[in-house]
Amino acid sequence: MVVITEFQKIGVGLTGFGLFFLVFGVLLYFDSVLLAFGNLLFLVGLVFITGLRRTAQFFVQRYRLRGSFFFLGGVALVLCRWSVIGMVAEAYGFFLLFRSFIPVASEFVLSMVNIPSLYTLYQSLSGSSSSEVGP
Structure with a gap:
């Protein structure tokens, strides 16, 4: 039986809210505030679920560096209010990170x-x- 800690439960909630805000931001014609908030909630939720060390190890693996660069660069572009270009970069980075899955x-x-x-x-x-x- 898998034991789920309280931090992981909080992380699932944060990730869910992050995905909600991302979808809602895209539906509202790439609203930069909603997308930025969704990105931050998604990343913080991911850290809560897997832990800071495992999340960092995932993004820093040598064969995933290009995907990490595009994904995190897209997050940075969304935070700088370049939402359409940032979401395209994020989508490409997400594809590169999870293409084997x-x-x-x-x-x-x-x-x-x-x-x-x-x-x-x-x-x-x-x-x-x-x-x-x-x-």
């Missing part, structure tokens, strides 16, 4: 949705030789 997440989502034609299309695009439908 995207196939795993997409396969999980597709297996949960269980749409055979969509799953078959994904299998053919990913180059898998398996012709099974579903997990």
Whole structure:
């Protein structure tokens, strides 16, 4: 059984509020104040969930430096009120940081949705030789 500490519970709440403010800021035509607040809440929530040392180690790993630069640079641009350019930089950095996780997440989502034609299309695009439908 996984034990969740109080700091991690607070971190989940902060991360959730951060994502809410990010989505709300994008919906309001890239409102820089909401995006900046969302970015700060998201990053502080991430630190609360994983810890300061593990968060720093994640962003400073050699093969993730370019993604970290774009993501954190995008946060800095949003804080300087260049919200559209900052969000584009953040999205690119987020993609670079988590690109190895995207196939795993997409396969999980597709297996949960269980749409055979969509799953078959994904299998053919990913180059898998398996012709099974579903997990």
